[in-house]
Amino acid sequence: MVFKAVVMAGGKGTRLRPITYSIPKPIIPVAGKACMSYLLDSFYRAGINDVIVTTGYKFEALIKSIIETKNSDQSILFSVEKEPAGTAGSIKLISNFIDDTFVVGSGDILSDFDIKDIINFHKKNNAKITIVLTEVSDPSQFGIVELKNNKITKFLEKPSESETFSHIANTGIYVIEPEILSYIKTVPYDFARDLFPRLLRKNIEIYGYVGKGIWLDTGRPNDLIRANQIMVNKYGKEYNDELIKGKNIIETSSKFDSCQIYNSYIGNSIKIDRDVKIKSSAIYDFVNIEKNVEIENSILMPNVTVRENSKIKNSVIMRDCVIGQDSEIVDSIISPELELKGKSRIYNVSLASKIIEDDI
Template sequence: MKALFLAGGKGTRLRPITNELPKPMVPVVGKPLLERNIERLKEHGVDEVVLSTCYKPYKIEKYFGNGEKLGIKINYISEDIPLGTAGAIKNAEEFFDDTFIVFNADILSDINISDMIRWHKEKGAFATIATTEVDDPSAYGVIEYDEKGFVTAFKEKPKPHETDSNLINAGIYIFEPELFNEIPSGRTVSIERETYPQLLEKGKKIAVYNKCSYWLDLGTPDKYIKAHKDILNGDFKMLNHDFKKSPQYISSTAKIHQNAKIVGPCYIGENVEIGAHAVVGPDTFLGDNSRVGASSKIIGSVIWDNARVEKGALIANSVIMSNCKVDMNTEERNVILTEGVCHPIAV
């Protein structure tokens, strides 16, 4: 089975984290989100992926290469200008001649791709859309479906009285290769707003797969922090460590002063140093080679690799990016620190 990752987005809402980094390369618990998702698909028998890139594609290609280090074949196709979701799929037509998966590269999900493929085949579907439930669907495009699990309508940002459905598109699809015949080439095309409604009009069978118990779009800084909190609290399982049973993960190479206080849930990476009387946690991730000075305090935050928090500093609900330093006795709440500049997070 082959998969196409739509990895061309600029991640505008995630800035400044994505100022110099493609959104799929943003680290989640120390590894790029795209790598995490490729690893998850590999567990379900996907042995070849195509990465559709647009924004800073060289950074993605330099990191992944041909996929050898992940034990999977990786091909690349790049857009000179954004082509939209369906346009990007059409652009990758040369790589697919059988049933294939499409995965938005900026989401975290516990979806069982093997089970979704089984469902797609069982339904004899032309396309299958993974969905997730939301409390208030009025801000989304809603999917209505029948008792057999097939789409009956797409409604864009409906008012509460205009739909009984609370299912939205989760950004994971399975298609038959005949889909390429339904997408025009050479222009921007949206799968959600153009292709799917047209398929429905033509009577194509579009199945709904509604078995995602966890789904999150890492579109904003607050959701980026939430993703780490969910992982550390065991609400989304990404690591081999069971945070429900043992809320602290501390690497064997970490150097923690005996008078420091570690409050779970938290993750402390390789070669981390934590000084005397420092407090780390709860809901805190410390990346490899990070340094935490004496009497400092870090709560609910994500500290990337090689970052430094100096003596007496307080960090709360923030992201400190790689190679950044938080000065002595400073207080930072709800910020992203990049290259010495603090950017406030909307709360």
């Protein structure tokens, strides 16, 4: 049987601003790959080659990125929404392209579940709809469920502390039969707020599958940093050299003199001077790091320059920035194309460059 997959990738990623002012959340890099590429790869491993991507915000950049990086024999159709249709509404708009069981995933969520096993579970139970679940420590940001005998008996979106009855959360990945689309009557329409409660009221059984693999909502900058660390740990190579230790993904062929690297992603065409320390970070293409710089738990996007004797910790530095010498940046986000003078001290702030009105 040939399945189709749908990737929802139309959101603005408001919690990640100012990062998402310049790049849509689904294609923010995680350990060298666009976030949604991990989901596309999981579909590909399950034998799903026909994918529809629903998008809206900064769709040109998203389409270009996905076309350039997708698996060669994976066919992708893009549905561009002029106005947000909601998660379920975006699927309704493309219903003419769906004629059999299909899988839905969120492009801005980091995941690499075994999709084939999820589909087998769905088919084994003759389910009309299956929600993939995971356990979370803070349920307030997610839809939570009550699960009995693999069936969802209760659903609540983003509960308050007093409303919390479970730590089992909706991952935004679903297996659905086409007939379920008939319950989506209007646009915009949301899976969690509208469709699932309606199905439960009509006694339509919703099955729940507890996912096996990595799942992380990269909704905040700290989550994005953690996402890079998780994927480096899973897919990196073990090093135990004098200066390079732990799990690392090192793309560049450059050799670094007296540079310490630990549990990090290092991209292509990187220049690193002597006595540099990089720990639990992601350093992307064409970055230039001068001598005696320390980078920890941070992300440096392409074409960043860090002058000598600077320290960057728990921060995201966007593309084409220059960090002046003897600077210190902690718990902060630096927007693209900013140049900080030497001896700058940036703590717990987001520095934004120009913002295009249409992007807000």
